[in-house]
Amino acid sequence: xxRSAVGQTxxxxxxxxxxxxxxxxxxxxxxxxxxAAGDDCAVVRFRGARDFLVLKSxxxxxxxxxxxxxxxxxVGWKGMMRALSDFAAMAAVPEFALITLVIAANKKxxxxxxxxxxxxxxxxxxxxxxxxxxxxxxxxxxxxxxxxAGYVEPKHIVARSGGKMGDDLFVTGELGGSIRGRxxxxxxxxxxxxxxxxxxxxxxxxxxxxxxxxxxxxxxxxSKLWFQIEKEALPVARGCTIAQxxxxxxxxxxxxxxxxxxxxxLSTSWKRNFPNVxxxxxxxxxxxxxxxxxxxxxxxxxxxxxx
Amino acid sequence: xxRSAVGQTxxxxxxxxxxxxxxxxxxxxxxxxxxAAGDDCAVVRFRGARDFLVLKSxxxxxxxxxxxxxxxxxVGWKGMMRALSDFAAMAAVPEFALITLVIAANKKxxxxxxxxxxxxxxxxxxxxxxxxxxxxxxxxxxxxxxxxAGYVEPKHIVARSGGKMGDDLFVTGELGGSIRGRxxxxxxxxxxxxxxxxxxxxxxxxxxxxxxxxxxxxxxxxSKLWFQIEKEALPVARGCTIAQxxxxxxxxxxxxxxxxxxxxxLSTSWKRNFPNVxxxxxxxxxxxxxxxxxxxxxxxxxxxxxx
Numbered sequence: 001x002x003r004s005a006v007g008q009t010x011x012x013x014x015x016x017x018x019x020x021x022x023x024x025x026x027x028x029x030x031x032x033x034x035x036a037a038g039d040d041c042a043v044v045r046f047r048g049a050r051d052f053l054v055l056k057s058x059x060x061x062x063x064x065x066x067x068x069x070x071x072x073x074x075v076g077w078k079g080m081m082r083a084l085s086d087f088a089a090m091a092a093v094p095e096f097a098l099i100t101l102v103i104a105a106n107k108k109x110x111x112x113x114x115x116x117x118x119x120x121x122x123x124x125x126x127x128x129x130x131x132x133x134x135x136x137x138x139x140x141x142x143x144x145x146x147x148x149a150g151y152v153e154p155k156h157i158v159a160r161s162g163g164k165m166g167d168d169l170f171v172t173g174e175l176g177g178s179i180r181g182r183x184x185x186x187x188x189x190x191x192x193x194x195x196x197x198x199x200x201x202x203x204x205x206x207x208x209x210x211x212x213x214x215x216x217x218x219x220x221x222x223s224k225l226w227f228q229i230e231k232e233a234l235p236v237a238r239g240c241t242i243a244q245x246x247x248x249x250x251x252x253x254x255x256x257x258x259x260x261x262x263x264x265x266l267s268t269s270w271k272r273n274f275p276n277v278x279x280x281x282x283x284x285x286x287x288x289x290x291x292x293x294x295x296x297x298x299x300x301x302x303x304x305x306x307x
Numbered sequence: 308x309x310r311s312a313v314g315q316t317x318x319x320x321x322x323x324x325x326x327x328x329x330x331x332x333x334x335x336x337x338x339x340x341x342x343a344a345g346d347d348c349a350v351v352r353f354r355g356a357r358d359f360l361v362l363k364s365x366x367x368x369x370x371x372x373x374x375x376x377x378x379x380x381x382v383g384w385k386g387m388m389r390a391l392s393d394f395a396a397m398a399a400v401p402e403f404a405l406i407t408l409v410i411a412a413n414k415k416x417x418x419x420x421x422x423x424x425x426x427x428x429x430x431x432x433x434x435x436x437x438x439x440x441x442x443x444x445x446x447x448x449x450x451x452x453x454x455x456a457g458y459v460e461p462k463h464i465v466a467r468s469g470g471k472m473g474d475d476l477f478v479t480g481e482l483g484g485s486i487r488g489r490x491x492x493x494x495x496x497x498x499x500x501x502x503x504x505x506x507x508x509x510x511x512x513x514x515x516x517x518x519x520x521x522x523x524x525x526x527x528x529x530s531k532l533w534f535q536i537e538k539e540a541l542p543v544a545r546g547c548t549i550a551q552x553x554x555x556x557x558x559x560x561x562x563x564x565x566x567x568x569x570x571x572x573l574s575t576s577w578k579r580n581f582p583n584v585x586x587x588x589x590x591x592x593x594x595x596x597x598x599x600x601x602x603x604x605x606x607x608x609x610x611x612x613x614x
Contacts (some may be wrong), residue, residue, distance in 0.1 A: 022442070023423045030436050032402065042438035044403050047458055049356035055438060055453045057405040058362070063446045095339065096351050098364040102409070102450045116330045129337050131349035131362060139370045140447020144411045147364045147454035151354055210336070 024171065038222070039160050040089035040207060043152065048158075052154060054092040057109060057147040058083040066184075072111045074184040075221070076118020079144045082209070084126055084189035085252045089207040091197035092152035093190070097123055097167060098132040100145040107142055115144065126190055156197040159254070161224030163204035167257035167285040170266075172277055175212060176240030178250040186252045192274060205256040211249035219255060220285060229283040257285055321387065341424035345529075346467050347396035347514060350459065359461060361399040364454040365390040369411070373491075379418045381491040383425020386451045389516070391433055392559045396514040397466065399459035399502035400497070404430055405439040407452040414449055433497055449451075463504040465563070470511035470530030474564035474592040477573075479584055482519060485545030485557040493559045500561060507573060512563040520553035522562060527592060530564070536590040537587060564592055 034052055035043035035062065046053040060079040061065055080097065089093045097117060103112065124129050128148065172189050174218075188207070196202050206219045212234075220227045236245055245251075263281070270279045341359055342350035367373055367386040387404065394401045402448040406426060410419065423440075430437050435455065479496050495514070503509050513526045519541075527534045543552055552558075565573065571590070577586045 023420060030434075033438055034437055037437070037439045042405065044436075044438060044456075046353050046356055046360065047358050049353055051354050053353065053360070053456065055403060055405055055454070055456055057407045057439065057452065059407050059409055059442050059443050059452070061409055061445045061447075064444055065506075096349065096360075098349065098360060098362055098454060100364045100366050100407075100452045100454075102366055102368055102452075104447070117393075127337075129340055129351075130344070131340055131351060132344045132364065134365050136366050136368050136450075137371055138368045138448050138450065140368075141445050143443075143445065143447075143450055145364065145366070145407045145409075145452040147362070147405060147407075147452075147510060149360065149362055149456055167508065172463050214564070233411075294584075 017243040030103040033157060035090075035157070035159055040086040041092060041210040043090065043092075043132045043157060046131035050154070052157060054087060054090060054094075054150045054152050055148070056083050056086045056114065057145060058086065059145040061142055061143045062141040070184065072109045072114035073118035073121070074148070075144065076120070077122045078184050079118045079146045080128075081186060081188055081252070082152065083146045084122070084128070084190065085186075085207045085209065087148065087150055088188045088193040088254060089205050090152060090192045091156050091193045091202070091205065092150050093194070094126055094148045097130045098134070098147040099130060100147070101135045102131065102138045102143040102145075103135060104138055104142045105141065115200045125187065135170050156194075158197055158202045158205040160204050160206050160219050160222035163219060163225055163285050163289055164259070165225060166260065167203055167287055168253065168260050168263055168281050169216070169227060169257055169283045170279055170281050171208070171212075171235060171253055171255050172279055173251070173253040173294050174235045174237040174278060175251050175253060177206065177237040178244035178247050178248060178252075183250040189254045195273060196256065199269065200258060200262055203257045203259070205254060208251040208255055209249060210237035211245070211247050211251070212255070213246035214249070215255060219257065222284065224288055225258070225285045227283055228286050228289055233280060233282050235278050235280040235282075260284075278297075315565060319584060338522040342397075342466055347393040347438035350399075350464060352395065357461070358458040359464060361394065361397060361401075361457045361459050361518040362393060362455070363390050363393045364452060365393065366450055366452040368450045377491065379421035380425035382430070382451065383422040383427070384429045385433075385491050387426045387451045388495050388559070389430035390453045390455045391429070391435070391497065392493075392514045392516065394455065394457055395495045395497045395500040395561060396512055398463050398500045398509070398512065399457050400501070401433055401435050401455045401457040403456045404435050404437050404552075405454040406437060406441070407454070408440065408442045409450040409452075410442060410447045411445055411447065411449045426453070432494065445599075463501075465500075465504060465509045465512040465528035467511050467513050467526050468531075470526060470532055470564035471566070471590045472532060472592055472594055473567065474510055475567050475570055475588050476523070476534060476590045476592065477566055477586055477588050478515070478542060478560055478562050478563065479586055480558070481542045481544040481562060481585060482515065482558050483552035483555050484544040485555060485559075490557040495559060496561045499581060499584065503563065506576065507565060507569055510564045510566070512561060515558040515560045515562055516556060518552070518554050518558070519562070521556070526562060526564065530592065531595055532592045533595055534590055534592050540587060542585050542587040542589070542591050567591075
């Protein structure tokens with residue numbers, strides 16, 4: 001995937017996001033809805049069940065999220081894992097997936113077979129069953145939509161909006177450089193998120209799909225707060241600049257807010273449970289009055305310009 | 308929408324259908340899955356709930372299901388109602404919808420707003436909550452995927468596969484000519500399907516999205532049977548030929564199989580409950596050994612050629 005294509009996606013998505021933010025709150029709603037449009041997944045009540053039903057739909061589009069040179073198995077893997085990463089963000093468990101394939105005439109049957117191979121490999125990794133597939137022709141670009149249903153226990157659900165003033169901000173893994181290949185091979189942090197929800201009182205969480213520079217303000221705004229970043233602390237992937245980790249996107253790592261009182265216990269037991277995954281405190285949540293401080297130590301102006 | 312576009316969709320979908328029929332049965336499956344890929348919706352068990360969770364995803368694509376001249380509100384209505392029509396086919400109740408919009412750069416914000424207006428109007432008609440919206444840019448055609456979750460009581464579920472030898476075949480409404488406008492304004496037969504499931508033992512049901520000539524063989528094959536049609540009985544819409552009702556598609560009426568013993572009671576109480584909707588017995592299910600009889604009285608050769 002070319003660099004320009006990634007930038008274009010994000011720009012466009014941020015534009016649409018504002019529009020959807022206007023439209024979605026006005027849509028039909030009901031008491032059955034626990035968390036509606038605007039968070040990583042929708043969370044609703046299902047008749048007679050104690051656990052909540054969690055729903056998410058996402059897509060990958062040719063020339064935007066992949067190119068004609070991307071192997072179809074990698075397209076399938078990415079399509080499934082993007083949706084599952086949103087389940088991680090809410091500490092939810094994905095169970096069932098539907099695939100909607102809008103396919104260009106120039107794609108061969110072997111491409112579709114390989115796509116499903118990638119989708120299925122990714123689904124199996126998290127014991128997700130693909131229970132339906134719908135296909136349409138298109139005269140335009142190929143697009144793969146993955147819709148996932150699953151559950152979360154009411155006591156474990158983590159939304160974007162629960163961050164509290166003074167909370168520590170942590171990120172999993174390393175950030176930046178996903179474009180060099182990881183965006184096609186990443187594994188969503190579902191076990192990590194479930195473990196966090198079981199053992200800690202995580203206040204707010206989001207998966208980093210659009211880059212720290214877009215997703216951290218989202219979490220802070222949803223929590224009606226602002227934030228401060230410690231430049232030196234950022235877990236920069238080898239060969240990346242801080243500007244890149246702020247704006248590249250597609251890290252699919254978790255960013256979460258948690259009381260500083262949990263810091264020591266979290267650090268110790270994380271290392272014991274996930275010895276191969278970094279966990280880094282990158283800053284903290286501040287009162288909304290600090291909104292006008294430049295929140296990012298570097299690259300922020302660049303990021304603002306791109307918006 | 309031009310006539311050629313409709314034919315092309317169906318041709319293409321039938322080609323893909325064969326491919327998916329090869330792929331989907333081999334995908335991860337589990338005891339949680341009650342009805343998997345191949346029926347109108349997927350039906351699965353949800354932790355701790357007595358009712359089944361019903362899932363369906365479908366899409367409308369520019370230049371295939373609508374044109375650039377189709378009002379965006381009509382595109383939204385059609386996109387939502389196509390998915391809800393599959394709920395009707397299983398006597399299920401839709402509750403929650405997610406929208407995944409892959410949008411061409413030439414579309415204006417007002418188009419997106421009108422699209423959502425149409426989606427929401429359709430959702431409200433059946434008390435469905437739109438709980439999420441995801442958007443991506445594309446360099447190709449606009450495509451709208453609608454993913455719906457809902458429920459069905461285990462005793463009410465109707466699949467395609469339950470048809471019994473000698474069953475009467477009924478269709479709701481009139482068939483043919485949807486292309487003249489009804490494909491953008493139809494209302495799925497959800498109340499009719501729910502009423503049927505509550506008061507009768509319907510053996511098999513399907514919604515007529517690809518035309519009687521495609522969908523009736525699907526129902527018969529799923530039930531491991533074949534069928535006979537009474538030409539004179541077909542409820543042809545004004546100005547249509549029988550060849551058209553067999554191959555046009557997009558009727559979104561219900562086709563169902565039920566014991567002939569229910570015929571009289573069904574006819575009487577249907578008229579009382581749905582005085583404005585025709586219900587027509589069009590033929591019956593036959594043993595599979597009758598497979599080689601020409602099943603359609605007219606237009607069948609035409610239909611076979613098109614496949």
